[in-house]
Amino acid sequence: MNSKLTTKFKIFLSKIIPDSEKFRYLFWLPKLHTFHKTYGAKSKFLESRTQLYDFVNQSIDNGPISYLEFGVFKGKSIRYWTQLNTNEASLFHGFDTFSGLPESWDNFTGGLEKGTFDTQGQVPQIDDKRVAFYKGLFQDTYPSFMDAYESDSTLIINIDADLYSSTLFVLTMSHSILKKGSIVIFDEFSSMLHEFRAFEDYCKSYNVDFEVLAGTKTAKNYYAHVAVRIL
């Protein structure tokens, strides 16, 4: 097709295809199958995210970890991790606005409004001196944390922030500390236009290779929770 015709066709398509998030989601879904065939087929499928956390912790023999959680809310997942990884040298860092999602989360099956998960500024009470919280937007709190970051422990980044923008920011900002053997956990991976897209964009832009350690699969979810190890 010559370029004049291509341009005409492009303009025509841009007018008739609905500019819809649901539409985009639908057309991205095959990527999940490609991901499964490329990376997931040999990895372990588990039934819940806690099983996945257990599996990840076993894979590092309960060794010392530097655990960074993005999206804390009332602390369910970070509390679980503090009880799971009992290594005294481990440190747990939780980042959240504690005033809810900074923007709405549009998803195929509905979504969540801006401000969902507001704890009125309350951080979880966890009686463990290894834990620290950072209140505010990741975009405001994480850069200074990164400036001072130093650790030899296995890095585990647990991303449960739902949003594309937040996930992409965290991944790109973490690039200098994401080394071979670091582990990234996603909590809504199959939300194709958010965590999945952010991870794909990050890997492509920074030339990052990884393997899938495990994912979840039940009658109710398929790849909602995924753990990957950086190669």
Ligand SMILES: C[S@@+](CC[C@H](N)C(=O)[O-])C[C@H]1O[C@@H](n2cnc3c(N)ncnc32)[C@H](O)[C@@H]1O
């Ligand atoms: C699904 S909740 C986290 C749930 C939690 N991990 C648990 O196990 O219950 C998502 C959280 O991400 C936080 N969040 C999303 N984007 C953020 C950003 N850019 N900066 C700070 N917090 C953010 C929201 O405030 C919200 O509390």
